[in-house]
Amino acid sequence: MDFDPAPIAGKLTRRGNRTINTQTLRARATELASVRVAAIVIPVFLLAPAIWNGYPLLQWDTGGYLARWYEGYLVPSRSTVFGLYLHVGEGSGFWFNLVLQALATLWIITLTLRVLGLAQPFRVAAISLLLILTTALPWLASMLLTDIFAGLAVLALFLLVLHGDKLARTEKASLFVFTAFASASHSATLGVLTGLCALALLAWPWLKARIALPALALGGAALLTGAAMLLAANAALSGQFAWTPGGYGVAFGRMMQDGIVARYLADHCAQEQLKLCPYRDQLPATADEFLWGHSMFNTLGRFEGLEGEMGFIVTHSLAAYPLMQAEAALEATGQQLIDVATGEGTNGWIPHTYGIIERYIPSELEAMRAAHQQHWDIDFPTINRLHVPVALASMLAMLALLAHALSRRRLDDLTLLAATVTFALLGNAVICGVISGPHDRYGARMVWIATFTALIAAARYFDDEADEEELRPS
Known part of the structure; x- marks a missing residue:
C-alpha cells in the first residue's frame, strides 16, 4: 500500500501556521x-x-x-x-x-x-x-x-x-x-x-x-x-x-546695550529734541535693566511714552551707523x-x-x-x-x-x-x-x-x- 504523506504534512503545516500566528500575535501584543x-x-x-x-x-x-x-x-x-x-x-x-x-x-x-x-x-x-x-x-x-x-x-x-x-x-x-x-x-x-x-x-x-x-x-x-x-x-x-506691539522697543534695548543708542544721542541731541537726551549719560548697561528694571524708561512712560522715539532712533541709527550695526549684529x-x-x-x-x-x-x-x-x-x-x-x-x-x-x-x-x-x-x-x-x-x-x-x-x-x-x- 502506498504511503500518502499529504494528510500528515497538512496537519504539520496547520500546526506550524498556528505556532507562527501565535508568535506573531504575541509579538504584536x-x-x-x-x-x-x-x-x-x-x-x-x-x-x-x-x-x-x-x-x-x-x-x-x-x-x-x-x-x-x-x-x-x-x-x-x-x-x-x-x-x-x-x-x-x-x-x-x-x-x-x-x-x-x-x-x-x-x-x-x-x-x-x-x-x-x-x-x-x-x-x-x-x-x-x-x-x-x-x-x-x-x-x-x-x-x-x-x-x-x-x-x-x-x-x-x-x-x-x-x-x-x-x-x-x-x-x-x-x-x-x-x-x-x-x-x-x-x-x-x-x-x-x-x-x-x-x-x-x-x-x-x-x-x-x-x-x-x-x-x-x-x-x-x-x-x-x-x-x-x-x-x-x-x-x-x-x-x-x-x-x-514692542518690536522697536526690544530692538532699541539691544542697540542700547551695544552702545549704538549712546552714540546716536551724543551725535544728534544738539540738533534733535529727544526725550532721552537729558538721560544720555545715565543709560543702563543692559537692555533688561532698561526695559524691565527701574530706569528712565519708567519715568518717560515706558512703551506708550517712548515707542515712537525708540522707533525713530532704531531706524535712523541703522542708516547712520551701518558698519557698527553689522558688527553688533554679527557678534x-x-x-x-x-x-x-x-x-x-x-x-x-x-x-x-x-x-x-x-x-x-x-x-x-x-x-x-x-x-x-x-x-x-x-x-x-x-x-x-x-x-x-x-x-x-x-x-x-x-x-x-x-x-x-x-x-x-x-x-x-x-x-x-x-x-x-x-x-x-x-x-x-x-x-x-x-x-x-x-x-x-x-x-x-x-x-x-x-x-x-x-x-x-x-x-x-x-x-x-x-x-x-x-x-x-x-
Missing part, C-alpha cells in the same frame, strides 16, 4: 503593550521637573501671558493666543496645559521617528529618555511659557513640508493646527518658521523631487493662519485689530548660538509673575508658594554642567552631518532634517540675538532638536553597522 507603557511613562518623565516642583514651573515672562485675559490690552512681546491657552488651564492649576505639552512633545517626536523609519517602541523610548536626561526638553515641557513650542514647531513644519506623503489626513490637519498655534504663540517662532519656508522655496528648483509645492504651500498657509489667529485674538481681547548672532544654558529666568525671583497670580488667580497662591522653585531649590548650574556641553556638541554634530552628506553628495531624509535644524538654529540666533540680544533662554528652547537629530543619526549608524555585520560571510 508585546509591541502594543510597549507603546501603551511609553505613552504613559514618557509624558510623566517629561513632566518630572514640574511633578518634583509640586507646581508648574514659572518664568519671568509667565505673568505677562497670564494677565492678557484679565487686563484686556496688548502688551509688548506677550501673545494673547498663548495667554488664552494658559487661561483655559487655570481650573486645573495649569496641569492641563502641561499634560497637553507633554503629549504634543511625545507625538511629534514619535511622528518624526516614524517617517524616518525608527518608530519601534524601544527606539522611541530610548531616544525620548536620552533627550529628557541630557537636554532642556523636560524643563520646557514643565514650564508655563511658549518655549516648548519653538523646537516642536520646527519639527512639525519639517513633517508637513517634506513628509506629508507619509502622513494620514488627520495627522496633517493636526500638524497644521499645531504649527499655526505655535507660530501665533511667539513672534520669534513665527520668524524662524517663515525663514525656513522661504529657504525651501528658494531651494525648490534644485530639490523638486524632495519638496512638493503643495506641501510647501500648506506649511505657508499654517503660518498665515497663525498670524490671523493672533490678530483675531488681539482684536477679541483688546478691541484692536493689530499686531502684538550678537555668534553669542546667541553659544548661549544655550537651561533655566534662565526660572528661579525664585520673578516678582511680576507672582504679582499677577496674586492679583488675578489668588486660588493658586498656596500651591505656588509651596513649590520648590519659590524656595530656590532648583540647581541649574549643576544641571548645565551636562546640558551645555551636550547642546554645543549637538550643534557641531549638525555641521559634521552636513559636511559628510556634501562629501558624498547624498541628500537623504537625515540630511534634510540636519539642514532644517541647522537653519532653524541660525535663524533663531539672528532673530533673537540681533533683535532682543543674546539670552540663554532663546538658545535652550531650540537647541534640543539638534540633540534629537544627533541621536537619530546615531541610531541610523548602528542600524547600518548591524546590517553590514549580517551580510559579512561567517
